Amino acid sequence: MEEQKLTEEMKVQEAAEQAKMLRDQIATTLPPEPDTSCTDPVCSLKCRLPGGKIISRRFLQSTTLNVLFDFLFTKGFHRTSIDFDNLADLVATTTMNGIFSPQDTLIVELR
Incomplete structure (x- = not known):
């Protein structure tokens, strides 16, 4: 029984390490955040x-929802575990243009 508990703990730890590696890998593929001098929308x-925590980021309007x-995900929220009421019917390849205003708030809820 003790051995089984140790094995399960090791599996959980390995899964957490793999998830962190994947988050780090995806973080390197994100396009850079546009700075305040950017002339594109x-x-x-x-x-x-x-x-209640709030995180902020700037995105080009031409960016797809997949980047969001x-x-x-890099902040710990897998797309299958979160819910967006106003984005539910949109595809990940949809651009942010026309969906979000220049300053907007998105409420992220767990499913």
């Missing part, structure tokens, strides 16, 4: 996370 998104999902 941008949207500044505030994401209200479960528990990847950004949230």
Whole structure:
């Protein structure tokens, strides 16, 4: 019984390490955040996370929702575990243009 518990703990730890490696890998593929001098249309998104924490990031309006999902994944939220009421019917390849205003707030809820 003790051995089984130790094996399960090792599996949980390995899964956590693999998830962190994947988050780190995806973080390196995110496009850079546009700076304030960017002349292309941008949207500044505030994401209200479960528990009340708020994270912010700027995105080009031409950025796809997939990049937003990847950004949230790097913060620990897998797209299958979160819910967006207003984005439910949109595909990940949809651009942010027309969905978000120049400054918008997105409420991230766990499923």
